[in-house]
Amino acid sequence: MLRTRLLLQTEREAPAEAEIVSHRLLLRAGMIRKVAAGVYTFMPLGMRVLDKVMAIVRREMDAAGAQEMLMPALQPADLWQRSGRWDQYGKEMMRLTDRHDREFALGPTHEELVTSLVGAQVSSYRQLPLNVYQIQGKFRDEIRPRFGLMRAREFFMKDAYSFDIDEEGLAKSYDAMYEAYSKIFTACGLDFRPVQASTGMMGGASSHEFHVLADTGEEEIAFCDTCDYAANTEVATYSRPQAENEEALGLEEVSTPGKQKVEEVSAFLGVDPGRLIKTLIYQTEDGPKAVLVPGNREANAEKLLSVLGEGPTLMDPEDIEKQTGIPFGFAGPIGLKIPVIADSAVAEMVNAVTGANKNDYHYTGVNPGRDFKVDETVDLQTVKEGDRCPECEGTISIRRGIETGHLFKLGTKYSEALGATFNSESGQIKPMIMGSYGIGVGRMIAAAVEQYNDDRGILWPASIAPFQVTILPLVKEGDDLWVTAHELHDTLEERGVEVLIDDRKESAGIKFADADLIGVPVQVIMGKKAAENGEAELKVRSTGERMNVSLSSLADDIIRMLDESS
RNA sequence: CGGGAUGUGGCGCAGCUUGGUUAGCGCGCUAGUCUGGGGGACUAGAGGCCGGAGGUUCAAAUCCUCUCAUCCCGACCA
Numbered sequence: 001m002l003r004t005r006l007l008l009q010t011e012r013e014a015p016a017e018a019e020i021v022s023h024r025l026l027l028r029a030g031m032i033r034k035v036a037a038g039v040y041t042f043m044p045l046g047m048r049v050l051d052k053v054m055a056i057v058r059r060e061m062d063a064a065g066a067q068e069m070l071m072p073a074l075q076p077a078d079l080w081q082r083s084g085r086w087d088q089y090g091k092e093m094m095r096l097t098d099r100h101d102r103e104f105a106l107g108p109t110h111e112e113l114v115t116s117l118v119g120a121q122v123s124s125y126r127q128l129p130l131n132v133y134q135i136q137g138k139f140r141d142e143i144r145p146r147f148g149l150m151r152a153r154e155f156f157m158k159d160a161y162s163f164d165i166d167e168e169g170l171a172k173s174y175d176a177m178y179e180a181y182s183k184i185f186t187a188c189g190l191d192f193r194p195v196q197a198s199t200g201m202m203g204g205a206s207s208h209e210f211h212v213l214a215d216t217g218e219e220e221i222a223f224c225d226t227c228d229y230a231a232n233t234e235v236a237t238y239s240r241p242q243a244e245n246e247e248a249l250g251l252e253e254v255s256t257p258g259k260q261k262v263e264e265v266s267a268f269l270g271v272d273p274g275r276l277i278k279t280l281i282y283q284t285e286d287g288p289k290a291v292l293v294p295g296n297r298e299a300n301a302e303k304l305l306s307v308l309g310e311g312p313t314l315m316d317p318e319d320i321e322k323q324t325g326i327p328f329g330f331a332g333p334i335g336l337k338i339p340v341i342a343d344s345a346v347a348e349m350v351n352a353v354t355g356a357n358k359n360d361y362h363y364t365g366v367n368p369g370r371d372f373k374v375d376e377t378v379d380l381q382t383v384k385e386g387d388r389c390p391e392c393e394g395t396i397s398i399r400r401g402i403e404t405g406h407l408f409k410l411g412t413k414y415s416e417a418l419g420a421t422f423n424s425e426s427g428q429i430k431p432m433i434m435g436s437y438g439i440g441v442g443r444m445i446a447a448a449v450e451q452y453n454d455d456r457g458i459l460w461p462a463s464i465a466p467f468q469v470t471i472l473p474l475v476k477e478g479d480d481l482w483v484t485a486h487e488l489h490d491t492l493e494e495r496g497v498e499v500l501i502d503d504r505k506e507s508a509g510i511k512f513a514d515a516d517l518i519g520v521p522v523q524v525i526m527g528k529k530a531a532e533n534g535e536a537e538l539k540v541r542s543t544g545e546r547m548n549v550s551l552s553s554l555a556d557d558i559i560r561m562l563d564e565s566s
Numbered sequence: 567c568g569g570g571a572u573g574u575g576g577c578g579c580a581g582c583u584u585g586g587u588u589a590g591c592g593c594g595c596u597a598g599u600c601u602g603g604g605g606g607a608c609u610a611g612a613g614g615c616c617g618g619a620g621g622u623u624c625a626a627a628u629c630c631u632c633u634c635a636u637c638c639c640g641a642c643c644a
Contacts, residue, residue: 012593012605013578017637028577037636092643109644143567143642151643198644207644218643301642313641406644438644474603509604516604527603537603 001467002489003502007044010514020216022449023148025458029518031445031466038145038153045518046445048466048498050156053441054135056187056463057158064180066131066160071113073137077103079112083417094139094153106139111414111436114161118432119420125165128422128432129173133160135441149442150402151218156441163415163432165424170433174409177437181210181405188444189461191451193401195221196231198302206409210439211401212447221401222383226394234302237379238387238396246350249365251334257360260329262295265362269353272296277346277354277366279331281324281338283315284308288323291380292333292342294349298382307341307378330355333372334363342368343380402447403440410434452542458519459542462565469558470520471501474508474527484551485526491555497562516541521565524558 014024015034026032031046042050058068077095080086086093086105094106107113114132122130138157145153162173178194185192190212197209209232211221222238223230231237259265266273276295281288282304289308293299317328324338332354333340346352352366368374387396415421415431424430445464452459460466469492473485489501500520502511508527515523525537535548538558549557 009576009594011577015577016572016579019638034636090643140643144638144640146637209644403644408644436644472603476602507602507604507606509602509606512604514605525603529603 001498001500003500003504006500008518010517018148020147020150020450021453022150022216022446025449025453025517026148026446029458031518032149034148036153038142038151040149040152040154040442045466049445049460049464050441052464052466053188053444054156054158057135057184057439057441060180060184060187061133061158061160063183064131064176066133066180068134069132070134070136071107071110071117073107073139075105075107075110075113077105079116079418080105082116083112083414085112092140092142094141108138108140109157109436109438110134110136110159111161111410111434112418115414115418115420115432115434118161118163119415119418122163122420122422122432125422125424129162129164129169131160131162131173131176133158133437147216147446149446152442155443158439158441160437162435162437163420164434165422165430166433170409170411170435174407174435177407177435178208181407181437181439184439185210185212185405188448188464189452190404190444190448192404193221193223193230193399195223195401196235197406198232198234208407209401209403210405210407212404212444212451213399214402214447214450215400216450217400217402219401219403220398222387222396222398224389224392224394224396227389227392229389229391229394231383233383233398234300236383236396237390238381238383239390239393240345240348241388248367248370249351251366251371252364253356253361254364255360256330256362259360259362265353266295269362269364271353271364275349275352277333277349277352279333279355281315281320281326281331282308283313283319287338288315288320289339289341290331290333290336292340292346292374293380294343294345295353297343297345297384299343299380300382303378303380307376307380326355326357327359330357330359330361332357332363332366333368333374334366336372339375340372341376341378341380342374344377345381347374347377402443402450404444404447405439406437408436410436452519456513457517460519460521462521462562465519465521467498467500467520468562469497469499469522469524470515470518471499471524471526472508472511472515473501473503474511474525477503477505481526481528481531484531485524488524488526488554492558495555495559497559522558522561524554 008030010030011028014028018024018027030043032040034040077086093108096104135158137154139154142153145151164170164173192210192212194208194210197207220233222233222236259268262273262276273295278293278295280291282291291299320326320328347368353362353364354366356363385398389396412431415434420432421429449458471485471489473482475481489499492499521541523539530537534551536551536554537546538549539546
């Protein structure tokens with residue numbers, strides 16, 4: 001490809017709106033251009049990367065026995081009403097009405113459509129298992145699209161759906177996808193971690209996310225330094241130290257004037273924050289409820305959802321006083337009239353400290369069960385760096401990750417709602433057991449740039465680079481070396497190498513800067529000095545390594561080098 | 567949805583407080599000359615209804631009102 005024919009405008013400065021490095025570099029390198037918030041065009045150079053990633057995804061999905069198909073983005077409301085998600089999905093779903101006032105959605109995902117489709121196509125256990133997938137634009141009206149491709153409103157997703165006759169089959173399909181995902185992420189050259197995850201609104205039994213590790217990731221993942229345990233902090237657990245065998249003391253009311261916060265109370269009474277019980281009052285659909293967690297822990301929002309139902313919100317101080325009569329900062333479970341939900345660690349506490357529901361007073365010597373009733377005990381805590389691993393007692397580390405892939409065991413939620421049933425071997429009608437598996441293709445590209453960049457630009461992993469080689473002739477058009485460079489370009493292209501030659505009449509500095517910016521892994525620098533010795537220079541973008549190679553064997557040497565590195 | 571901020575050639579910005587000829591600068595773009603190993607130099611150009619609408623005024627990029635868009639933080643989110 002001739003650089004002068006390529007629709008590519010690099011920028012010296014990134015648009016002010018781009019904050020994170022992947023967004024800045026993808027814009028500066030002319031890979032993407034913004035159309036609206038969270039809506040991007042892939043320019044030819046970016047398209048080449050997208051194609052590379054999609055090819056890897058297809059290769060591994062096909063190898064895992066999945067079949068590619070393509071469903072429409074435009075989907076009738078009826079399907080979504082049958083699964084209940086027309087109402088459930090909320091504003092995140094892009095909706096529209098046609099000229100006959102029929103309602104449609106632009107698909108944020110395709111469980112409904114694929115389930116209905118497979119249900120109609122498959123009627124016998126003999127046709128199962130089945131795994132179908134597609135790569136397609138998805139639409140989600142995100143509350144806050146951001147970071148370029150990282151959280152877009154229209155984005156490419158590979159979504160796959162498995163259909164099995166029983167749980168055992170689902171386990172196999174799921175494992176096959178887990179393996180395929182590991183291969184895909186590895187092939188894309190990414191540093192990633194599969195982690196246990198929440199099933200969220202997808203429903204279903206179990207779930208894993210594939211995270212690309214990066215400090216700019218929007219998610220936190222916890223993993224063990226000794227065993228394989230890894231989980232999204234939304235669902236991560238940890239091993240609690242055994243409660244000390246302490247003798248229960250009597251309940252005592254103490255004056256704590258003006259001490260509202262955990263740190264204040266803990267410092268004032270000279271008690272470890274972990275011995276305090278934090279009482280959080282949440283507004284739920286069934287009225288206010290009290291949630292108890294240890295003073296040194298946060299309540300886990302994701303875990304709360306499963307206990308408190310849809311959208312619990314922390315009540316503000318005024319509402320708490322108005323609705324429950326409890327003074328803010330001195331709330332405690334003793335004598336509370338509203339339901340009390342305790343974290344399991346709180347339930348085990350001995351001689352704890354809590355608010356006394358009275359201004360400027362706390363209780364010490366509080367013992368759950370004896371001094372107050374707990375309506376429900378659940379695990380509500382957020383894991384912290386340095387906690388003990390729940391599986392092997394190793395040390396938990398917390399890192400940020402970019403959620404790039406997600407696996408769900410769905411079970412029969414959708415097959416029952418949409419009538420995807422089959423005739424079993426014994427002649428019974430049964431719902432298919434489903435799994436669904438997504439990969440954010442654009443997000444994968446952004447994640448790759450987050451992981452591979454330096455102050456000059458992108459360092460694409462070879463497998464997803466837009467070109468394998470770029471040739472930089474540093475002489476005038478018409479010069480012998482200019483001609484040689486073009487001959488090399490043609491030879492490489494004929495031999496199947498993806499090569500870009502910078503045939504612009506630009507200074508060496510501009511060509512170097514652009515080549516570094518767009519991140520093509522191998523640069524062939526053809527300047528006068530090396531040519532005098534019958535040589536050209538090869539530069540490896542990722543390492544900065546340079547070597548002189550004879551012009552006569554240049555094409556062969558480049559091809560050998562590419563073969564070796566792949 | 568709450569908080570904060572920003573819209574001025576393709577990109578980055580100045581001008582706005584205190585209204586006043588022709589709206590500037592850098593990058594990029596066009597043409598030419600020189601240069602030719604890390605965003606080089608010079609010369610000559612092109613490109614803008616200052617996000618939009620309304621208002622105040624003799625006069626609005628600048629003041630007022632409304633509106634649209636965009637970004638950041640939070641809440642939220644497969």
